[in-house]
Amino acid sequence: MSAVPKRQFSAGQRKSQRGTEESPFVKWLLIVIALLFSLIFLLLPLVNVFAQAFAKGITVYWDALKHPDTLSAMKLTLLVTVICVPLNVLFGLAAAWAITKFEFRGKSLLITLIDLPFSVSPVVAGLMFVVLFGLQGYFGEWLADREIRIIFAVPGIALATLFVTFPFVARELIPIMQAAGSDQEQSALTLGANGWQTFWYVTLPSAKMGLLYGIILCVARCVGEFGAVSVVSGHITGKTDTIPLHVEKLYNEYQGAAAFAVASILALGALLTLGLKTWLEWREAKLEELAQQAEQAITQ
Amino acid sequence: MSIELKNITKQFGGVSAVNDVSFTVADGQLVALLGPSGCGKTTVLRMISGLEAPTAGEIFVRGKRVNDVPVQKRNIGFVFQGYALFRSMSVADNIAFGLKIKKWAKPDRNARVAELIELLGLKDLENRLPHQLSGGQRQRVALARALAPKPDVLLLDEPFAAVDAKIRQELREMLVNLHHELNVTTIFVTHDQEEAMEVSNRIVIFDKGRLAQIGTPREVYEEPASEFVARFVGVMNVLDCEVRQGVARYGELEFPAHGVADGQRLRIGFRPYAVQVSNDLTAHRHCAVLRHTYFLGVLLRLELELPSGLIIRARMSKEEYARLHLTEGREVSLQIRQYRVLAREGESLPPEVAVTHSFPPNLGEGI
Amino acid sequence: MAEKRFRVLPGFGLTMGFTLFYLSVLVLVPIGGLFIRVFNLSWADFWKLATTDRALAAYQLTFGASLAAAFVNALFGTLLAWVLVRYDFPGRRFIDALVDFPFALPTAVAGLTLASLFAENGWLGQFLVPMGIKGAFTPLGVVIALTFVGMPFVVRTLQPVLEHLDRDVEEAAATLGAGRLRTFLSVIAPTLLPPVLTGFALAFARAIGEYGSIVFISGNLPMKTEIAPYLIVIRLEEYDYTGAMALAVVLLVISFALLAVINVLEQWANRFSR
Secondary structure (H helix, E strand, O other): OOOOOOOOOOOOOOOOOOOOOOOHHHHHHHHHHHHHHHHHHHHHHHHHHHHHHOOOOHHHHHHHHHOHHHHHHHHHHHHHHHHHHHHHHHHHHHHHHHHHHOOOOOHHHHHHHHHHHHHOOHHHHHHHHHHHHOOOOOOHHHHHHOOOOOOOOHHHHHHHHHHHHOHHHHHHHHHHHHHHOOHHHHHHHHOOOOHHHHHHHHHHHHOHHHHHHHHHHHHHHHHHOOHHHHHHHOOOOOOOOOHHHHHHHHHHOOOHHHHHHHHHHHHHHHHHHHHHHHHHHHHHHHHHHHHHHHHHHHHO | OOEEEEEEEEEEOOEEEEEEEEEEEOOOOEEEEEOOOOOOHHHHHHHHHOOOOOOEEEEEEOOEEOOOOOHHHOOEEEEOOOOOOOOOOOHHHHHHHHHHHOOOOHHHHHHHHHHHHHHOOOOOOOOOOHHHOOHHHHHHHHHHHHHOOOOOEEEEEOOOOOOOHHHHHHHHHHHHHHHHHHOOEEEEEEOOHHHHHHHOOEEEEEEOOEEEEEEOHHHHHHOOOOHHHHHHOOOOEEEEEEEEOOEEEEOOEEEEOOOOOOOOEEEEEEOHHHEEEEOOOOOOOEEEEEEEEEEOOOEEEEEEEOOOOOEEEEEEEHHHHHHOOOOOOOEEEEEEOEEEEEOOOOOOOOOOOOOEEEOOHHHOOOO | OOOOOOOOOOOHHHHHHHHHHHHHHHHHHHHHHHHHHHHOOOHHHHHHHHOOHHHHHHHHHHHHHHHHHHHHHHHHHHHHHHHHHHOOOOOHHHHHHHOOHHHHOOHHHHHHHHHHHHOOOOOOHHHHOOOOOOOOOOHHHHHHHHHHHHHHHHHHHHHHHHHOOOHHHHHHHHHOOOOHHHHHHHHHHHHHHHHHHHHHHHHHHHHHHOOHHHHHHOOOOOOOOOOHHHHHHHHHHOOOHHHHHHHHHHHHHHHHHHHHHHHHHHHHHOOOOO
16 A cells, blocks of 8 residues: 655646547536535534634634644654654664665565555554553563553554554555666765765665655654554543544534634644655656756757 | 648747648658757647647638647547557457547447458557557557548557657558558658658658658659758768859869859768779879778768868778778878759759759769 | 675664564564463364354454445545545535544544434434434444444555656547546556555455444444454453453454455555556
């Protein structure tokens, strides 16, 4: 299963061709239907978040955001993100290096394992960790004796989030590093570089885009994960509520506007993610265009 | 007349890809549209097919104006450079596609498909999918598919460019045989002048969107209308000469140029085959040194250097080379038996001037 | 490339070791633990827990709604991808970027805003509810939320294929007399079918596991609008660990089966490639 794949930026338009285009009527009919569908399913929900958030006025909005529970939820989310993203980046780099630069048996099995979290329900993911570390779990007694809390505490939340988000960086890096091949690394070796130098100076720069991209997606998912975290966190307000869980709590307590206010932060985050992604794609397309132009200038 | 183009122009954005082109293709001819990349030949082909619409000008097929006729209704067969076979259909289904559209009855369809499979040597491949075929086989399927609905015209866009050289040769011969048998008016686009010369009975040469020359292969080779054509078709020695007292000079070579004013520059060209070489240093007027020999199979190309430093390309058969005991570094004598004054870009020369001058061999004369 | 035992590039041991360690801790051990626990049950007990009336209703809703949502996404996703790649119109770039929105937005927020939109006093609900179309607290709501969540999959899987489609083939069909519709059905559609199916399977798999958006919009009424993952949570809250695990294993097995199907589909999609 793929994370959102990267897109070329050109529209793929060619010069006008007769005989291979739909009639204008058909064309515009299709466009209108597509736009309607996008409007209802994409634009309206987005705008609605902000409309509902400000429905009771700006003061209510700010109060909801300034509330100590909200702030501690934000802190927790931030903490979890700061823990999970670097770990996942390490994993992504290691896995991508092992998979793309070497041949070994069981490679497709490994790749399937990396894809696994995409097909597992987040609730099941959370459940797995409860089964392992909960009071009645495998390690339950062992942990209780040492007064280590994993479930209903930050470590549990981090673990659950790790499970759900670890594929993102790897899946962005693998196709890019695969396409680059290992020729460049091999030349670095012939020039005397050791493994770390090769990785740092040769591999990493060419995988920059994919890495950034994967990090953005990973962060977005870390912040937004709900199901898995919901199962392991215990919903202790002020202690084990992440932002999405806090939204749920407010909603269940009939504080609609406050819920939407906090949700609007997440929506803003989503927009930021989209904006960053679009900007990165645009930049890459521009760079490629420049490179092509330079190439043409040289060969002419 | 089968196809007539009148003052066809095509602009993309502000750029003219095709500029005021007019020519006629008679029924049953095999015509090549020849020229370097970007000269507009493919655009002209696509306009004939209906895949592009001309910005100005008119196209007539069998006397009828077809500018407004959509491509689906023009009854033309089109073969693409990249084959464009329908990937999910078998060879037989690909060939039958046009017949299905035209609502042929099933027995007729099957008969026609079988006919074409036989004609193009695709036996035993009927049920294969395109990705299971070689390049040459795919192109033959593309041909069969285009010919199945009995089109009025067959159009091919650089059909053999994507194929290996050996296969290219086979496909060329097959095209010529097909044309002979079916007698369909055929127009194909190529940038390979050898191919155009070998296959077609008429060549239309394009230069930057304009018509440079139309003629038979022999006409185009021996009587090129301009320097561009001369250089593009075959190899030519071209000299930029200055006229003094009725003689155009370059180095040791002197060409008569009666009636041309002093100081005027003339482009003189002569083909390698027109250079007569002898190992007898007194046989011909000029002495030269054989600098380099290129082996091209049956023929050899010679590079001869005159005392002034001018390099001339000549051609001779293996046998003659051996007979004259030639080797690199050897001194030879040469003379030029045929030359032509070439019109430069944008220049038009009066027909009396732009003519090929030949010196019959037994008279012993030459430049 | 590396040969059999001789690896030119360094770091295989280190990276492979770390990768396997990470995967074991996060994936293999937890899943294994779950399965082992469930294997301790007798087959009869497991079956009883996995097929209670409430569970069956939950499966029905989960799979039914996911299938419906995946269908809608396949249909409209294809349309959207086509329009985005083939045509140019004001706002195309914007919509194109927006397609990823369901992927970037936390599921809780998605559920929240969709529920509010389709509720009786919501922007859409105020028109739809009087017409009998109730989008909130109904199975329809579940379908709506799952459609939202799965939308990018078909579009993004189809777009690269559409962009790299060989236009020559369409022109060839036109020269043979085929009109636009005929060309689309005979020539273009067969090439698009595999990626659409792959996108469909991806959206379906995603929808089955979806939790966050549903809990807000469905109302979670047992036997009516309760999805399987929610039932798992309920059982957990009732300290019925075994019950929860039984359900979880059922879902897991189906997810793995789907993964296999997706793999096969992706291979089939490449069957016409050279």
